[in-house]
Amino acid sequence: MEKMTNQAARRYLRQVRQLLPCSRREKNELTSALRQSLSEYLSEHPNATSEAIQTHFGTPESVAAMCMETTELPSLLKRIHIRRRILTIIVAAVIAILLTWGGFLLYLYTHVQKDALGGYDILTITDLGNQNEETESGSVLTIPET
Amino acid sequence: MTDSFGQVNFQRGVASVVVLSLLKQADMYGYQLVQEMERQSLGALSMQEGALYPVLYKLQDAGYVSSEKVLVGKRMTRVYYHLEPEGEQYLSRLLADYRAVVDGVLRIAEGVDPWKK
Secondary structure (H helix, E strand, C coil): CCCCCCHHHHHHHHHHHHHCCCCHHHHHHHHHHHHHHHHHHHHHCCCCCHHHHHHHHCCHHHHHHHHHHCCCHHHHHHHHHHHHHHHHHHHHHHHHHHHHHHHHHHHHHHHHHHHHCCCCCCCCCCCCCCEEEECCCCCEEEECCC | CCCCHHHHHHHCCCHHHHHHHHHHHCCEEHHHHHHHHHHHCCCCCCCCHHHHHHHHHHHHHCCCEEEEEEEECCCEEEEEEEECHHHHHHHHHHHHHHHHHHHHHHHHHCCCCCCCC
16 A cells, blocks of 8 residues: 555544544554545545544544444443453552552661661660660660769 | 535445445446445435445445456556345345335325325
């Protein structure tokens, strides 16, 4: 097939294809038929603008609407359910990844901080006197009276 | 082209009837179908060429219509659509349904109540 040089026509075909609510096979067939007609139209109107193309062929939305109108209802509902299911799975996967990543970062934060202190816990001394404090790691820290 | 009530609703219900009826007259290509639609309906019906292809695709997929590429000029090809025998039978059924619906609508619109004595 001859390559389409008119940018407006290429953009139009791309927009129609993006909006078509049908299977890949049907999209290919429809855009192929449209491309053929567009080529013939452009041979007579080589500098056709986007507006002129849409006036003749219809807006991408109207083409998509007619496609939807001619699709059997069960098939249309099935496509809607499939899309909803895919969206639900994607959202669930993103949430799971975020939670896992958040948990991992929290784990890193708590353990890296402990390692940086040589395995000791931080204690806040409020009263200076002889104190024997037992830390979480089990070592005894004696703070002399000053 | 301005949208009128008739044109918008035409696109949403009777496109198959009109397309099949035109193809019954002769094999036609896309733009020719659009032109004949407007000409034979005296302007009452019109459709943009892009919206025609989903209709033709469905009819082809169901086996009611077939297509053939014909060389036009030196390098251009044009797709002509042809009504198949199954398509002609389908058209008969569609027309019967369409007449019944239109009849019913007109009866209601004109206030003809079949149950009134």
